[in-house]
Amino acid sequence: MNIIASCKAFRVSALKDSSSIFTNNINTYQTLSLNKVTSLPAKSRGIFHSHGRRLCTVVRAQQRPTWLPGLDPPPYLDGTLAGDFGFDPLGLGEDPESLKWYVQAELVHSRFAMAGVAGILFTDLLRTTGLSNLPVWYEAGATKFQFANTTTLFIVQMLLMGFVETKRYMDFKNPGSQGEASFFGLEAALEGLEPGYPGGPILNPLGIAKDIKNAPEWKLKEIKNGRLAMVAILGIFVQASVTHVGPLENLVEHLSDPWHTTIIQILSASNS
Structure with missing residues (x-):
């Protein structure tokens, strides 16, 4: 019971902190999260990793606008180009x-x-x-x-x-x-x-x-x-x-x- 309670408390605090950390740098958040998770028991680590992956996916989808909401952009359009909204239905930019x-x-x-x-x-x-x-x-x-x-x-x-x-x-x-x-x-x-x-x-x-x-x-x-x-x-x-x-x-x-x-x-x- 103590392990579960501490894990829940940690997940709540991680969610509160993530709103500001994610807006700046997702990678920084993941690094900080992994440092915090190492101090948890094994069961708690598994719960956090599963939740963290889902949360990172949601944040990435929100911070990367695409021409069609919910559409995953092709990997070669990573958002670094000006006006890149993941639109390349013919795959012309693969090279x-x-x-x-x-x-x-x-x-x-x-x-x-x-x-x-x-x-x-x-x-x-x-x-x-x-x-x-x-x-x-x-x-x-x-x-x-x-x-x-x-x-x-x-x-x-x-x-x-x-x-x-x-x-x-x-x-x-x-x-x-x-x-x-x-x-x-x-x-x-x-x-x-x-x-x-x-x-x-x-x-x-x-x-x-x-x-x-x-x-x-x-x-x-x-x-x-x-x-x-x-x-x-x-x-x-x-x-x-x-x-x-x-x-x-x-x-x-x-x-x-x-x-x-x-x-x-x-x-x-x-x-x-």
Whole structure:
């Protein structure tokens, strides 16, 4: 009876202590728990170990959010990556080298999507309000500019984009290598903070997250906004293909009759 009573008292005290210990470090809790258990009788140790394993499992599930609650993430997605919620149904990230490249690819697509959504909405606002005589965004590529012909603009864009993408790939293969050689005095801007996160006064003029190693919140905010932008740009593409108008005109039309002007009704009408 004394053994059982002491074990119950210990389990209660361990539960009280665990709420603060678990929030900081589960491994520390387990180490402290094992030190305490060694002083208990053999039967009590078995009861504690069984209870401790269940409790650690519950805490891990609570502290590691996943895209589907209760789902165990794959082992190669351990939560260290920004925005890692264990989503990889096709198992594309099983290879560590491929996973590194997918992370960089998602970052680039996110940033292009954010820039694209902002550019489309801004120019569409100028167009719909009559402040500027701009074409609708999906016809902008066919616009003739007086300062240069289309072929020249295409070649210049390919050269500039090719240069930037080549430097980005080289920095991915050999992190920090692009800030070593002299390039018109822009070494600091080309060096980068880590692969995928450029720095310097040109590429990081506001000086946000200068210590990128200790900026998980900034990384998480960026990737969340980037994923939202990728979904938004896909919606803008679909709307333009079906309705042949800009996103703001679609929004105004929807708000004028929200119950009958939705994507479902529009797609149904286009297919009929």
